[in-house]
Amino acid sequence: MKPVILAIESSCDETSAAVLENGKVLSNIVSSQLAHAKYGGVVPEIASRLHQQDIIAVVHEALEKSGKTRTDLDAIAFTRGPGLLGSLLVGTCFAKSYAFGLGIPLIEVNHMQAHVLANFLSDSPPAFPFLCLTVSGGHTQIVLVRNYLDMEVIGQTLDDAAGEAYDKAGKIMGLPYPAGPVIDKLAKEGNIDFHDFPIPSIPGLNFSFSGLKTNLLYFLRDNLALNPDFIQQNINDICASYQHRIVSYLLAKLKKAAREYKVKDLAIAGGVSANSELRRQFGETCEKLQVRPHIPAFQFCTDNAGMIGIAAHFKYLAGEFADLEAVPFTREG
Amino acid sequence: MTAKKKTPETRQPLILALETATSVSSVAIFAGPELLGNLEFFGQNRHARLLTPMVNTLLHDLELQPADLSAVAVSKGPGSYTGLRVGVSTAKGLCMALDIPLISVGSLDALASEVVPLATELGAQIVPMIDARRMEVYTATFDAQGQRLTEVEAVVVEENSFADLLESGKVIFTGNGAAKCREILQHPNAIILDHNLSTARGMGRNAWTKFQTSEFADLLTFEPFYLKEFVAIVSKNKLI
Known part of the structure; x- marks a missing residue:
């Protein structure tokens, strides 16, 4: 069985379509919505409108680049959630009627599982069981992966996601949205010891990030009272020490989990796994623990349909199909 | 066979x-x-x-x-x-x-189209209305044959919103937006069909x-007619 699957992702502010054949990505088209930048965050109604505008062109291009035609397709996959309702609705409704029109099966995919399974788009995928640290603008999770479709969240954030900690810091310092890549770049020239951000004390494998941005806010407020140019003069050092705390905190928890679950493979996934400091420290951590590190290729870290396609591939092989009544869900649980 | x-x-x-x-x-x-x-x-x-x-x-x-x-x-x-x-x-x-x-x-053309036989019989104009929340409706005026005469617009319904139209002859108000206009449409020329959805x-x-006439929409670029531009507010609040 070498299924050809068209996958669609529309959970937030990326409209994406991919074609996979037997679990290999033939095309992966991503249209990123730039309109949200000036609002400092994703505006749901604008996101929904843009998905509607882009979906046909994106699907068309994905098919064209793949060298396949619609009659070659064996199934249509879509992101059912979690995500923004209006955004998810566009991809879901399109996928349902497209599959129905072609008379082929429909496959629903959980966006968070897909992030984890993006690690199987590599030539040397992780061995089961493994742990995956999934970090994005909306999520921070440590996932125990027993098999392709058998996963358990063993730790997660109790408030903000790691990506949110970046975006909120960016907002405080007047950096453009999304702030992650900007802070990552500025941090490269900075001193990680500039300010000692407190380590959030949350028991077990869960996370908390909301205190970090509050600490940053007070730290900057106090210093700005003495020096109005404090941020501009120290932007690199502020970013370096802030980012260092986020990343080392993430990895301390992952290390703790790795010891508890005694796995031989560790993976990272999600938009924040494109972060250079996270990649660097992840490599160091794996070396120390003597486990194999896995990071998806850059194009499969941020939201993309390729990862939806690989998740759908495993569901296709397992015979897990959705019916035409499928509707999006916005949150887990 | x-x-x-x-x-x-x-x-x-x-x-x-x-x-x-x-x-x-x-x-x-x-x-x-x-x-x-x-x-x-x-x-x-x-x-x-x-x-x-x-x-x-x-x-x-x-x-x-x-x-x-x-x-x-x-x-x-x-x-x-x-x-x-x-x-x-x-x-x-x-x-x-x-x-x-x-x-x-x-959507208003479709609503109007449904009452064309009645409108023709009565020689009435047609005003389809779709509820746009609060006291607002999406509406336009159509002739008895279902041809649209005015621009589609979002109208905040007030005391005398349709006074001139009602003075000119019979008017059929249809659609879910007509229900909330019942009060102000107390006029002998008004025919309210708010059960027509x-x-x-x-x-x-x-x-x-x-x-x-092969008047097709372009699949690639077609978008719903939202009528209103969506305007989000850029936060001016400084955090520090």
Whole structure:
């Protein structure tokens, strides 16, 4: 069985379509919505409108680049959630009627599982069981992966996601949205010891990030009272020490989990796994623990349909199909 | 010899119509101008769940296949933003899968179309209204034949909103927006049909006209008619 699957992702502010054949990505088209930048965050109604505008062109291009035609397709996959309702609705409704029109099966995919399974788009995928640290603008999770479709969240954030900690810091310092890549770049020239951000004390494998941005806010407020140019003069050092705390905190928890679950493979996934400091420290951590590190290729870290396609591939092989009544869900649980 | 069924060749082109501008989920199939069958669900927020299954059921009940369709007509609005996007996304998926054209029909045109026989009989103008929340309605004025006379607009209904129109002769107010105007439309010339809701049945006439003249929507760029630009507010609050 070498299924050809068209996958669609529309959970937030990326409209994406991919074609996979037997679990290999033939095309992966991503249209990123730039309109949200000036609002400092994703505006749901604008996101929904843009998905509607882009979906046909994106699907068309994905098919064209793949060298396949619609009659070659064996199934249509879509992101059912979690995500923004209006955004998810566009991809879901399109996928349902497209599959129905072609008379082929429909496959629903959980966006968070897909992030984890993006690690199987590599030539040397992780061995089961493994742990995956999934970090994005909306999520921070440590996932125990027993098999392709058998996963358990063993730790997660109790408030903000790691990506949110970046975006909120960016907002405080007047950096453009999304702030992650900007802070990552500025941090490269900075001193990680500039300010000692407190380590959030949350028991077990869960996370908390909301205190970090509050600490940053007070730290900057106090210093700005003495020096109005404090941020501009120290932007690199502020970013370096802030980012260092986020990343080392993430990895301390992952290390703790790795010891508890005694796995031989560790993976990272999600938009924040494109972060250079996270990649660097992840490599160091794996070396120390003597486990194999896995990071998806850059194009499969941020939201993309390729990862939806690989998740759908495993569901296709397992015979897990959705019916035409499928509707999006916005949150887990 | 097998019994010969009516083949698609001897039949008028089949047009599937989808209407989701209000809370009603509705699908209809027309052979040329003639209604073959329709399904309607009167409820709240079920478009995404029900629309494709309703198309499936209706085709099945009419002993048709998706491939028998010649075009898909979709309500372009105005109406509920989410409802319209569900309809348009569903229509686009079908058109792309079946490689058939997309036809867009205004939600007010479809509403007006349903009361044309009555309007013609009474020599009345038609004012379809779709609820746009609070005291606002999406509306336009149509002649007795269902031809639109004014721009589609969002109107805040007030005491004398339709006074001039009502002085000029009989007016049929139709659609879910007409219900909230009952109070102010206490005029001998006003005929209020607020039980008439937006359904795909009313789309047939417009869809067939557009099909015959090949007035198709561009699948790639077609968007619902939102009427209003969405304006988000850029936060000016400084955090520090």
